[in-house]
Amino acid sequence: MGDISITKDDVIEAAGCDPWELQSDFASDTDLESMMALSGVFKTGAGEADEAGGVAAYASSVEEEAGTDGGGALYAEAAEHLTSTYEDLGAESLEAVARILDQIADEAETVLETNEEAITGATGLDWQREESESDANSDFGAFQTWLSSKSGVDKEEDISYTVYGETFSGRYESFPTGNVKSHIRTAHLDAVADIASEVHTGITERLDDYYGLLHLKEGELGEYGYDVRDSPVEFWYTETRAEHEAQKLLEVMAGDPTPEELERYTSGVNSIMEQVYDENGERVGTLTKEQRAFLSAYYDALGVDGIAALGSDERQVMAGAQEIVANGIMTMYNIEAGGFPSAMSPGAPESVRHLVMELEVGTENAPGFQSVIGYDPETGEFVLSGLAEYQGFSKLLEHSSVEAGMEFTQQLGESALRVQQGINTVIDLSGLEATDPNGQIPLELTDLEFITESLREIDTGANGMLEVVSRNVDGSQLFLLNENNLETMMGMEWRGLDDGAVSVLENAAERAQDDPIRAERAARIAQSALLTIGESPETWRSLIPKGSDMSNALTSVAAQYIDAFANDMTAPGEGPYDAGLGPDGLYQSGFLLPGLGEGGMNFLDFVGMGLPGGEEDWESYMLDTDFATLHIAAREHASDRFAAALEEGDGFGAAEQFAANLYGNLGHAEVRGALNFTENEYQAQVLAQERQKMLTSLVFDTALSGNPVGSAIKTVAQGPVESALNAAWSNVQKQVQGKVEEALDLSAPDAGAVAQIRNDAMTDVLDTARLELNHIALEALVEAGQANTSSERAQQLLDGDGNLRPYSEISETSDLRALANDVYNSSEVTDLGATIQLDDTRMEIGSGKFLNHLNSVEASAYSDPDKELVNSIVYGNTNDTSYTPAYSRAANQDWNR
Structure with a gap:
């Protein structure tokens, strides 16, 4: 090896892409031998379909031969699949399926061979890299020879050397040899990096054509009644296809996408959705292991920023893609649909995990700014770390038309509370230092009231996220069975954006349910809400103004469970009871609040306060x-x-x-x-x-x-x-x-x-x-x-x-x-x-x-709001009894005490 080294990693870094990995991933995902075997069995079997019992006889012979053949299991599965397909679809459709499978296998073989030739062929990328390294060393050797020839030159005389458009000068003993070497290496590295980019583009285009063919042929197979999930060979939903389609979606989003482009690069996700749900949104299937891996790869390839950008895109043309991608997320986390139970499940995408479990608002400097609060004078908008990402994620999920599982829904709800508490903390406790992109403080940012009011008007996305949560009764109930979540959601400063929180409470606590377990959970949530507020009615009335949507929702809950207030003065509480079937065919449960003498009726004090x-x-x-x-x-x-x-x-x-x-x-x-x-x-x-x-x-x-x-x-x-x-x-x-x-x-x-x-x-x-x-x-x-x-x-x-x-x-x-x-x-x-x-x-x-x-x-014995409770709800700060802005707002509510 010469003095100059140009490695594969060097080329990848310089090119900004990795054609080797792209070629390798596709080759690993594409089991050509199995595809060919399946295609061959179907092609031959279809030829036997004209004779009575011909397909069965052929399949039987394949299975018998498979016992001694090295690829026995593969051929046996292919033969069994052939038989079931013939029985389900008939001879004519079998011939069409065989023809399509053959076309796909041929195309896969062509793409694999072409990609491999581009990398390992006689003049492929591997050879180009080696040649570049060799040529660089030759050029540097020529320079060294030239420099040696100058050893007799007067030490005080400057000498010059020109190579690849740049001239280097100096005296013999101090000539910039290192600079010449670096320049030669860079020239050859850039040249081979350009070639690598071209190879990567070529592979990407071939994959695009191949995956486009898969999408097209999957539709044709569906018209013949063939379900690709039944195939014993997994080549439809590969992780490489997922990554390719996600990356291409981001590319077209950056420009002026057509409906056809958006449909094409959400086709893999959409095909999976069509196999899990019917046209009415009813679940008719479950995800396979391969489909789950496909979805995970797709969302990791989109990344946090890509998911947020898709959700925030307000162009009408994006609506269809947004619904498909949102439904993919919800399905991927629905365990009953074959998905992951939790955002933390092994194999689940890191991008969604970050958005749901880890993202916080305003905990570090705003991106592109030198302060926690950034301000763009051109748009008049404030910027906080994590805010745009969560807003986009929330908007994306609002496009969903299917439900996630219970645990993931609970996690979505908790993320909304965390984000809202985060912006409350920034507004009230951060000091409100804000700068423009240049690190300066414009005149308007010296007005703290302007900053405060502007930040308080921001829709963090938490409201929309809770609206998504509310669509899932089971998930909403699991979310609110956690008393801390219930307490925080009821008392949070939503600043007029409480539609989602109200919907969650109404749906989770609704007394009439179509399932007895749901009915009992609803009663438990209602009981917890009424008792919690009754423990400190003046604090809760300070947090929940009379006439607000949340106050009205709580009154509605109390009205549904009005029999809870029919207890004797000194009697203890009861229930929730086992749910019973009502005359309307729905289940309902109930409970009794502790009697007035036991303090259990104090929710009614809350009702009477606030005017x-x-x-x-x-x-x-x-x-x-x-x-x-x-x-x-x-x-x-x-x-x-x-x-x-x-x-x-x-x-x-x-x-x-x-x-x-x-x-x-x-x-x-x-x-x-x-x-x-x-x-x-x-x-x-x-x-x-x-x-x-x-x-x-x-x-x-x-x-x-x-x-x-x-x-x-x-x-x-x-x-x-x-x-x-x-x-x-x-x-x-x-x-x-x-x-x-x-x-x-x-x-x-x-x-x-x-x-x-x-x-x-x-x-x-x-x-x-x-x-x-x-x-x-x-x-x-x-x-x-x-x-x-x-x-x-x-x-x-x-x-x-x-x-x-x-x-x-x-x-x-x-x-x-x-x-x-x-x-x-x-x-x-x-x-x-x-x-x-x-x-x-x-x-x-x-x-x-x-x-x-x-x-x-007698009149209520009013006391000041509970500082610890207020601070815990608004900021998420436990054991905090300090006099915060949130407490001040609660203590100074304009109602008669």
Whole structure:
């Protein structure tokens, strides 16, 4: 070897590509011997198809010969595959399949031979590299000879040597020999690197043609009914093909791609998707080991930046490719579809693993900037490390139309929380130092408020990611069964981008499910949400403003599980119970919250908090939809309980007790909410009384009209409740206004009068609740035909069809109570016993103590938000009790405490 060395690695580095590896990978992936064997067996077998039993006889002979042949197993599998294909497709299709397989094998052989010739042929790349190294040493040897010839030159005289366009000068003893050597080596290395690039391009083009042929022929085979997954020879979905198509997709994306180009370079992924799902998106197959490896190679070849770029591309032409690539990711991580269970699974792509498990926002300098926060003056956009990658990944998965598995879905949800906490940390705790690409601080970046507000408007992609998570009920439930995830998602500062979080909660906790396991998980999540918020209602109300989408979603969850609030004051919680099949064919589970005396009903405190206090805002109290929603749900559920008890012939008294407990807890929360909202007992009394009356009419009118709920397990829609509440308010606003304004003018009563004033308010609530429950119970008895309604008094309260008239039409409460006496006294229901009517005694039977619920009411004892809880949710910082900006925002929410 001469003084100059030009190795294969040198050429690869200089060329920026590796034709040797490309040729080797294709050769390793392409088992030509097996392809030829399969093609040969099919070609010969198809020739025997015209004779009865010819194919079977030929296949049998091949299998017999395979026993002694060196490639026995291969030929035996090919013969067996031939037989099954013939039986499935018939002679004509078999001939077509044989012809296509032969074409593919011939093309593979041609590509392999041409690629090998380009590398190892007489004038191939190997020879070119060796020649370049030899020529470089020859050139350097010529230089050394020339330099030796100059040994007699005067030491003070300069000498010069020109080679490959560059002249080197110096005195003999100090001539720049090293520079000459390096220049000669570089000249020859560049020349062979150019050749290597040409060889790489040639191989790439041949592979492109070959994989294009595979794609075309796969479609033709499908038309004949042939499934390539049944082939005993794996040459359809190779890792080399995956890498090639991914790299070509990135190339065409960088320009102006045509639909045909995008279809071509997502064809491998799309073909796999078509074998796993039907045209309706229903799963009909599973991934093979080779297909799973193909997908992994494809996404690693795209890389983190490529995946993000594809997702962020807003050109309409990209939509089809985005859906295919997104579906490939989701399927690759669906264990039921043959995919990986987790982003951390061995063999899963590193690119997706990084995006899901490792990516963080704002933990290092923004790319291209000298600070954590970068600012581009030309676009006016802020840049954070990791942000663009996650945004693109999230947008890509939003294009998906199939679900991932449970564990991967959970990991996607957790990545969204981590990213949102990351940007919160940057905004609040990083110091907000920002620079432009030159490391300078423009004038606008001296305004911290400008930086803060701009960063707070950024959509991190977390919202979209949670929307993706919400599409998978099982994955959403697994995600929220982790109490830390549930807590963080509910309380996170989403800054108006909480659609995804709300969807996850609604779908995961929805009471009606098509599977009993899902129903029990949903109940467990709902129970956890209500109990968690009840532990510190003032902190949670500070984190979740009243009227926000998350607040409304939590009220909806409480409405679906309204029976959870029907517990006695001192009773412990129960459940979740085993799921049962409801009349609608769906499963539902439930639970009981611990009684009011045990602190379990404190979620209702959360419901009553958050309204702006003060004289000018009293209308907001009257128009608060949350308690209206819960009252509608309570009325529906109580009605269902009574009807079910009558249908079963037992348990009517228990249903009455259930209703008393439920209405007692809601009544307690109503009065407490009034005390929280107002400044003294006079005001609270009037507001509580008037809203109670309005809500009672609203509840019956809304429920009886079939809008918005038909059974206790359905979500009470926010929009219809708000509309009904506004309508009810418009009917009573004038008559109520005078009473309220008069009360608001009153000063706080003397201490001795407080008890009586509160008692008056509670008695009014009790009277209204008693009438409401009487109507519900009577309606059930009348509809069940278990009441004597022949009296003149009864007939006056029935409509033309013999049904109890709507509550709003019964103006004389004495008539309703009198009818209660008639109906209860004549009913055949055996467990009415001592419950002649829902009077004070009825309300207090058993351990319900409805009055005691109300007599214990007092305004909430407010405390400051929990610093550790706030900081844990917003930033992910555990055990942090410092006074952070997030805590300051929570503590200074504009609502009456």
